[in-house]
Amino acid sequence: xxxxxxNVNSLNVRLPQMLxxxxxxxxxxxxxxxxxxxxxxxxxxxxEAAGYHVHWFGQxxxxxxxxxxxQPALDVVKNxxxxxxxxxxxxxxxxxxVRCIGAYFPNGQAPDSEKFAYKMAWLQGLQHWLAQELKxxxxxxxxGDFNIAPTDADxxxxxxxxxxxxxxxxxRAHFQALLDLGLVDAFRLFEQAxxxxxxxxxxxxxxxxxxxxRIDHILVSHxxxxxxxxCSIDKLPRKNERPSDHAPVIVELT
DNA sequence: ATGACTCCCAGTGGGAGA
Numbered sequence: 001x002x003x004x005x006x007n008v009n010s011l012n013v014r015l016p017q018m019l020x021x022x023x024x025x026x027x028x029x030x031x032x033x034x035x036x037x038x039x040x041x042x043x044x045x046x047x048e049a050a051g052y053h054v055h056w057f058g059q060x061x062x063x064x065x066x067x068x069x070x071q072p073a074l075d076v077v078k079n080x081x082x083x084x085x086x087x088x089x090x091x092x093x094x095x096x097x098v099r100c101i102g103a104y105f106p107n108g109q110a111p112d113s114e115k116f117a118y119k120m121a122w123l124q125g126l127q128h129w130l131a132q133e134l135k136x137x138x139x140x141x142x143x144g145d146f147n148i149a150p151t152d153a154d155x156x157x158x159x160x161x162x163x164x165x166x167x168x169x170x171x172r173a174h175f176q177a178l179l180d181l182g183l184v185d186a187f188r189l190f191e192q193a194x195x196x197x198x199x200x201x202x203x204x205x206x207x208x209x210x211x212x213x214r215i216d217h218i219l220v221s222h223x224x225x226x227x228x229x230x231c232s233i234d235k236l237p238r239k240n241e242r243p244s245d246h247a248p249v250i251v252e253l254t
Numbered sequence: 255a256t257g258a259c260t261c262c263c264a265g266t267g268g269g270a271g272a
Contacts, residue, residue: 009260009261009271010260010261010262012261012262013260013261034261034271036261036262060262060263061261061262061263061270062262062270062271107270107271107272108272109270109271109272147271147272164272165272166272199272201258201259201271201272202258202259202260202261202271202272203257203258203259203260204257204258204259205258206259213272215272242260244260245259245260245271245272
């Protein structure tokens with residue numbers, strides 16, 4: 001079973017690329033972030049024609065998530081139960097017996113901003129809900145754009161980024177708290193090339209210079225840890241003519 | 255360099271992203 005996450009930065013713009021990517025990478029489930037589409041504009045027909053079931057949850061201009069799956073997705077949940085939120089950031093469902101949670105974590109903008117306070121509250125809400133989800137679903141995968149670089153090894157210039165958004169101790173503590181609930185970073189289960197990133201700024205020729213961050217993650221529950229066969233970042237779509245600034249991350253489970 | 259790009263909604267610029 002292969003699962004993937006991709007922040008597409010507008011599904012309206014990226015739909016053809018996403019369909020091409022699915023043809024080349026026929027994963028069993030794919031979660032999307034930053035679809036930036038209201039629900040009435042979601043391209044359900046095109047996705048179903050590609051052979052996927054799909055659930056979606058969006059809003060105008062910002063955020064928006066979706067879950068595509070070969071097999072029907074059961075017990076679909078949108079956003080975090082118990083955390084009132086006007087922003088469409090989470091979609092969860094059970095696919096082939098695995099609880100799949102796709103999430104677009106808040107950016108946070110800057111550590112002294114109101115958006116950072118929202119990010120902290122959101123992370124607290126996620127953590128609380130996830131503890132319950134893990135009790136109900138031993139086999140669970142949390143994946144998406146976390147907007148957190150968990151360690152300095154996930155940052156191209158840790159000195160310049162020290163204390164900056166994505167790298168603050170508070171964000172990293174929240175990431176660790178998710179692991180402490182009983183999750184493991186699938187990417188770090190394997191030896192990986194140094195300077196492996198999932199996001200590169202559109203500016204400054206950042207991709208060409210490989211100046212990026214690893215902020216898109218796939219965390220698996222302990223019950224799935226031994227089933228993880230591989231985890232990788234697919235940089236290829238970032239080389240497209242009009243790429244998303246994020247690359248997909250893929251995990252393979254037995 | 256408090257930039258650089260891309261997307262969106264707007265409306266001939268500005269906010270947000272990360």
